[in-house]
Amino acid sequence: MCNCQDTLIPQIGVVTDICTETADVKTFRVEKIGGGKLFEHLPGQCAILSVPGKGEAIFSITSSPTNEKYMEFSIKRCGSITNFLHFDIEPxxxxxxxGPYGNHFPVEDKLKGKDLLFIAGGIGLAPLRSVINYMLDKRDDYGSIDVVYGARSxxxxxxxxxxxxxxxxQKDTRVHLTIDRAQE
Incomplete structure (x- = not known):
């Protein structure tokens, strides 16, 4: 894990993939130059993405800390920085x-052995995706996992x-999806 001083120093990453998730959400895969993730993080933490001349903003790290190859950020288009990322950044x-910044989920102590319920709506899945995938990668350490996730459509x-x-x-894992408007 980086010490506090390291979190203040920007790491240069390369956007290696951009996945369009919805009309206004894209997932950006970022690696350090030469490959691998930029720094260690814990489930639920976030990072600041900076675009020189445009600004910077803080986003949840949506990839699991167990992933050593890259980091992912699922970003909803909702302002000047996110518009730039959505329309001007290319692989x-x-x-x-x-980063990393922020608190994390207590996956190594308080949540071990517990049955867990995750509830999210829309882009609120972003910080939970990191912890859910972490727990699935270490499946035997946790009880049942239920995910309730809602969206407009x-x-x-x-x-x-x-x-x-x-x-x-996955073993003992259930996903319950709900939408606001009825459709197939």
Whole structure:
């Protein structure tokens, strides 16, 4: 884990992939130059993404700390920085990242052995995705896992494939999806 001084120094990352999740959410995969994730983090922490000449903003790290290859950020378009990220950043471009920041989920002590219920709506899944995937990677350390996730419509679910094809097939893991408007 980085010490406090390291969190103030921007790391230069390369955007290696951009996945369009919904009409206004994209997931950005970032690696350090030469490969690997930029720094160690704990489930639920966040980082500051900086775009020189444009500004910076703080976003949840949505990838699990167990992933050593890259970091991911699922970002909803809602302002000048997020508009720039959505429309002007392409794979191969560099971006500055500082972190980790914020509190984390107590996965190593208070949550071990417990049955867990996660509830999220819309982009609120972003900080939970990190902890859920961490727990699935260390599945024997936790009890049952239930995820209740709501969105306006099916098209507004973030990481739909993961929600329907990855998480539900894990041991003692259930995913309950709900939408505001009735549709197939």
């Amino acid at each position: 191969g471009q560099q971006i500055a990242v500082r 099916k098209e507004d679910f973030v990481r739909y494939d993961e929600l329907t094809n990855v998480w539900p097939v």
